[in-house]
Amino acid sequence: MDGxxxxxxSEPPTLAEIFTQAFPYYLSMGMTYDEFWLGAPSLVxxxxxxxxxxxxxxxxxxxxQGRYIFDALRCAPLLVGFPEEGVKPGxxxxxxxxxxxxxxKEREIQRENENTKRFIAQLEAESKRNLEKAKKEAVKNGxxxx
Amino acid sequence: xxxxxxxxxxxFDYNGKHYCLEYNREAVKRMEAAGFKPGESGxxxxxxxxxxxxxxxxxxxxxxxxxIIEELLGKMKDKDKLLEALRNMVAETxxxxxxxxxxxxxxxxxxx
Numbered sequence: 001m002d003g004x005x006x007x008x009x010s011e012p013p014t015l016a017e018i019f020t021q022a023f024p025y026y027l028s029m030g031m032t033y034d035e036f037w038l039g040a041p042s043l044v045x046x047x048x049x050x051x052x053x054x055x056x057x058x059x060x061x062x063x064x065q066g067r068y069i070f071d072a073l074r075c076a077p078l079l080v081g082f083p084e085e086g087v088k089p090g091x092x093x094x095x096x097x098x099x100x101x102x103x104x105k106e107r108e109i110q111r112e113n114e115n116t117k118r119f120i121a122q123l124e125a126e127s128k129r130n131l132e133k134a135k136k137e138a139v140k141n142g143x144x145x146x
Numbered sequence: 147x148x149x150x151x152x153x154x155x156x157x158f159d160y161n162g163k164h165y166c167l168e169y170n171r172e173a174v175k176r177m178e179a180a181g182f183k184p185g186e187s188g189x190x191x192x193x194x195x196x197x198x199x200x201x202x203x204x205x206x207x208x209x210x211x212x213x214i215i216e217e218l219l220g221k222m223k224d225k226d227k228l229l230e231a232l233r234n235m236v237a238e239t240x241x242x243x244x245x246x247x248x249x250x251x252x253x254x255x256x257x258x
Contacts (some may be wrong), residue, residue, distance in 0.1 A: 015184060015240055016175040024244050037172040038205070042154065061236040 153231045154238055157255050166206050173204035174239050184236055191229060198232035
């Protein structure tokens with residue numbers, strides 16, 4: 001008759017059916033048959049967590065790759081359409097991006113140290129130049145230079 | 147005392163032998179094939195306890211005789227608590243697929 005649902009209400013799946021259905025998903029994560037069926041049931045949680053970590057890592061790698069490509073394109077403006085006059089190519093980073101805040105801090109300290117060393121070297125060179133100049137002038141004027 | 151809801155193993159010694167009862171998915175699959183229906187109100191707790199108890203030997207003590215398995219069940223004290231622990235252990239084989247929790251392994255030492 002119209003409106004009558006003659007189909008039997010479907011039975012809820014058995015646990016075995018649920019396990020069998022979930023099994024390929026865990027196989028795709030690298031879990032073995034023995035680990036899934038014969039191992040500790042809670043092991044699947046560790047696999048899910050590890051899989052999640054792997055996905056995040058992959059996502060981050062892809063994002064980083066995009067940034068490196070973007071940097072590479074910025075270094076070659078002539079390759080991107082018609083650049084405006086006076087546009088100069090940027091510098092491609094001379095080392096990979098820091099992955100952690102700690103690494104970024106270490107890089108910053110390293111950069112500051114290098115700047116300080118460069119500044120001291122410039123001061124020393126300038127002072128040496130001034131000294132040489134003073135010596136030359138003293139000789140030229142017939143004076144002795146101490 | 148372990149929280150009965152998080153128990154994944156039941157440990158005890160009997161006649162100089164250590165028993166560690168737990169389930170894996172294969173054991174639950176076999177129990178269902180033998181007629182066990184989790185959460186079914188029709189079966190009496192005693193039949194349910196018998197099936198759960200026997201199934202808990204599959205993972206680590208598969209070759210234990212059914213006579214010893216029955217004998218051990220007979221000697222177990224606090225059967226209500228035992229039934230609850232076994233039900234929760236079976237539920238863990240399913241819940242671990244669904245939840246995000248990380249209860250780890252909790253043991254319960256049963257008293258004979």
